[in-house]
Amino acid sequence: MAKSKFTTPLPKPSPAQVKECLKYWETESQFVAQEKALNLILTEYPHNTNEQEILLKVSVLNSFYSAGLMNNRLHEMAKHILSLKIDEALLEGDGSIVDEIADITYEDGTSTNQKSFASKYCAIHQNDKFAIRDGLVCDVLRYFRDTDGFATFGDPTKCSYVKFKEIVEQFIDFYGLGKFNFRQVDRYMWVLAKRYLLKI
Secondary structure: OOOOOOOOOOOOOOHHHHHHHHHHHHOOHHHHHHHHHHHHHHHHOOOOOOHHHHHHHHHHHHHHOOOOOOHHHHHHHHHHHHHHOOHHHHHHOOOHHHHHHHEEEOOOOOEEEOHHHHHHHHHHHOOOOOOOOOHHHHHHHHHHHHHHOOOOOOOOOOOOHHHHHHHHHHHHHHOOOOOOOHHHHHHHHHHHHHHHHOOO
């Protein structure tokens, strides 16, 4: 079982802690501007039935969120998403669609699993139904698993997305954070990790 990377104790999660971290996030003009730009794109192109519209969202998301796709793979990812017909699953908050997006075989035959990108793509469409999985969030979840035992799990970067979402839901329930949506909780954990790992 992978251990957390934090060497300094983190403050106990609470609604007040989340609000404080969200307030800090809102002072970062770059992040706020990027979020507004994404929202504009999603307002204009909310669906995933047009390859060019999907490609625009894939490209912007990959750039803003450092989602890990190589530039020469963006078009193939857009075609992959189009083929999955994901809109109904997004509306239903069906976590299995994240794993379907993540598991891609490119035209040259190479396969990869883009777990972080896929969760981010779904979350920007439905931020109250999909939690973002990235390394910093997983570091925070491991820390509080080891500190408070809020849930039992192995490596949250490797489990199915449905399991990962369940872990985040257990985190929210355990610490009484039900008034916040997944996106807000993600921002809270991201700021927390940045402060205590990267010393922002």
